[in-house]
Amino acid sequence: MRKSSVLLGALLACAVARAESTPPKALLVLSKGDLTLAIVDPASLKVIARMPSGPDPHEVVASSDGKYAYISNYGGGKYNTLTVIDLVEQKALPPVDLGALRGPHGLMFVGGKVWFTAEAAKVIGSYDPASKKIDWVLGTGQNRTHMIFVFEGLQRMVTSNVSSATMTMIEKSSGGRGDWDETVVGVGRGAEGFDVSPDGKEIWAANAQDGTVSIIDVATKKVVQTLAANVAGANRLKFTPDGKLVFISTLGGPNLTIMDAASRSEVKRVKIGRGAAGIQMEPDGSHVYVACTPDSYVAIIDLKSLEVTGHIDAGKQPDGLAWAVQGR
Secondary structure: OOHHHHHHHHHHHHHHHHOOOOOOEEEEEEEOOOOEEEEEEOOOOEEEEEEEOOOOEEEEEEOOOOOEEEEEEOHHHOOOEEEEEEOOOOEEEEEEEOOOOOOEEEEEEEOOEEEEEEHHHOEEEEEEOOOOEEEEEEEOOOOOEEEEEEOOOOOEEEEEEOOOOEEEEEEEOOOOOOOEEEEEEEOOOOEEEEEEOOOOOEEEEEEOOOOEEEEEEOOOOEEEEEEOOOOOOEEEEEEOOOOOEEEEEEOOOOEEEEEEOOOOEEEEEEEOOOOOOOEEEOOOOOEEEEEEHHHOEEEEEEOOOOEEEEEEOOOOOEEEEEEEEOOO
């Protein structure tokens, strides 16, 4: 055997030995500037690996077992794929072709399936990784159906429809024929980021153009209060795991707004940079991670002190964030 071959083999073996495996609990960070998905170890705050994300990545979600990630390739309605990442082997797999369902954006993984929105087609749908098929599609009839939340049990879903200034509440019909009932709820202009309270009783939607927050009662499917939250340009909204606080990011200013869920009042504004998009709560409720897109870092905020405690460099223009937890 030639010496060069032996040397190459030794170098490759060394590289494999030095490679870091994906931690059991990992933070996933999309970079729109680099077109990558970064796996971050939350203990060391180091990027363990980067994989190609596909074109214009916006949202990411992990499978329930933490082994796979799914990325929406948005393109404002131009693209029609979900990029698939093997988080264990740290490599990209063949993408999911959504066909005519263009502009995928919002994602959730519930009941063993990937649930997604497709803006250009005005639909939501589900992809079954086991059969590798899109097995269900439902139209909303609303413009820019953007984000989605699927309740456990798969009997109820909610979408935000940005350009229609509405939220759509979708519930399994009691008729027994596989029908779904849709209730369109008018909210503020630019409704995009929203979340469902941990107890499942309320939906809070941030209205980017109006700078308000609409609170919807899930039981009655009606807006019960509109908060003058002054969150113009709002991008995402998330409850803390205990349901006590609500975090709202905006791409229109330097502050992250924190509100008290019970009193409906502002608690604090935290300066995090020039603007922010994705928000992800740590499962144990200790920290919140915020993608500061214009500044190309992810801000870390301690949920006790409500102060920024650090930053993560996970690529240019970070946006979508998710947790991948193995062994669940």
